[in-house]
Amino acid sequence: MKTVQLKRKNNSDWKYLSEEIKLKEPLVLVFGNRFLLEGETIYEEIRTIFKDGHIVFGSSCGDISSESIDENTITITAIEFEKSNFVIKTTNFLDSGLDSKIDSFLVGKELINQFSEEGLKHVFIVSEGSFINGSQLTKGMNAATNDNLLITGALCGDDARFEKTISSYNENPKPGEIVAIGLYGESLEVTFSINGGWTPFGPERIVTKSKGNILYELDNLLALDLYKKYLGENSKELPGAALLYPLKVKSTNDKQSIVRTILNINEEDNSMILAGDILENSKVQLMMTNVDNIVNAAEIAAINANKYRQNKPQLAILVSCIGRKLVLDQRVEEEVEEVIEVIGNQTTFCGFYSYGEIAPFNGENNCQLHNQTMTVTLISE
Structure with missing residues (x-):
């Protein structure tokens, strides 16, 4: 696995957070401030950097990188899988005019049913967070897998405004979109953990x-x-x-x-x-809760996600909740720093603060919608 990270604050130039290397058909995760992602040329700009990339957008309440946590930024994490592959599926209920009558259970079930089951190890969800009923979405996804597939992910955010969330795959971000990234490969190892501290x-x-x-x-x-x-x-x-x-x-x-x-x-x-x-x-x-409890809970989540791994994680996707960020305030970096200290700084870290975290309870297989947790997904191939 090879990774590249870039960050841009407001409308400044892109800054590489890692060595600038050429990636082949990478998965490109783009998390950031909703207003910045609404720029008309955002998809075209990132397409010029990753010409053969598969670009997934998600608005956040703050984006997480190996370097920092920021609010008025966009963070790009591009990943080249060398021994495995991925497939991306999407759905958008607003395209069908269903925003007032959303069957979130059916949306989740039909989304996961788009994937071929053979060799499917993990699905990571980047979902809009304004209209969907996350509880029913996860129940529908579980129904499509007989509770036998690890699914983690997040509902997109919009800071503490709760006005609009946006996401997309290979186009400008838009409302109502749910993106599912399916990871395939025998050598893939994916582990996870969640913890709250409330x-x-x-x-x-x-x-x-x-x-x-x-x-x-x-x-x-x-x-x-x-x-x-x-x-x-x-x-x-x-x-x-x-x-x-x-x-x-x-x-x-x-x-x-x-x-x-x-x-x-x-x-x-x-x-x-x-x-x-x-x-x-x-x-x-x-x-x-208080700051110390939240930070300690993040550390425990990292320890549990890392505990039974056979191989060192190459990628860590962190999803934490807007409520935790508000409590942490000026000390928001601390919970991510604890995770990095446990996992090790040789791993690439990405993710964002969300309106809801998707993962099973520790020790279970069927995913749930959580709030106020730190969710750690560790991936290697």
């Missing part, structure tokens, strides 16, 4: 009214009113403040609890819109 507090409550990803009532009380009560003065900063106080959700159907970010609120009906489904009769609890 601590529950306050009483556990029962979801008494919900629909999809909208939470209406807890213990027969209006959910938003109850949430505001716990936040106190911080409730004035909603919906932004909600990123700092997610919910621990334990469904009667699930073995493990999952963290759910509150993306928005509706003052008219006192409801909260979550990043994924929340089922009635689920048990929920508020969560909080």
Whole structure:
């Protein structure tokens, strides 16, 4: 595997972060600020650098490279696979005018069904993050694989604006796009891990009214009113403040609890819109964290992803959550630095801060939508 990394801040020239070498038909991952990716010539510009590249775009809440974490930048990571190969499939529900009636389960199932199963080792997802129901998307992808394929990835981001996310393959980034990268090859070794570092507090409550990803009532009380009560003065900063106080959700159907970010609120009906489904009769609890807990959790994720590997990883794709970034603030570099220290600086690191992380729970095969985690995917061939 050979890799090249470049970065551009605002509209400055591209800066190579690695040795400038020629790659053959590379996978080109382009993560960055949504406004910069909306430039009319962005695809053409990158095409001139990687003439035979397969270019995948994704908007972020901050992009991650081996060198730094930045907000108003675009980071390119180009990868030449020397012993294996990849296939890229896409879908866009906005092209069919389905934005108001999205069947996210069907979208996920049909996307994965496009891949040939023979030799398929891993699928990495770069999904739009504005319209899709990530919980149903992952359930649909699992249904297409009988829970027998490692799928990791992310929902694209737009900093803390939550206005629009964009992604694409071999064209200018656009809304509604989901890109799936399938990796094939006997020599491929892919491992992963996730960890959060959030601590529950306050009483556990029962979801008494919900629909999809909208939470209406807890213990027969209006959910938003109850949430505001716990936040106190911080409730004035909603919906932004909600990123700092997610919910621990334990469904009667699930073995493990999952963290759910509150993306928005509706003052008219006192409801909260979550990043994924929340089922009635689920048990929920508020969560909080601090910088040290988040950094420690990132270190543990790296250790677990690296623990049982036979070969040293050549590429590490890191996906962390916008909520973690807000907590870390000026110390945002620290969680990535911990991962690099564990994995080693001979590995190429890329990734971004997202609206949702896609991966199985540790020790499981079926992928889930997570919030507020550091997800580490390690690849070698």
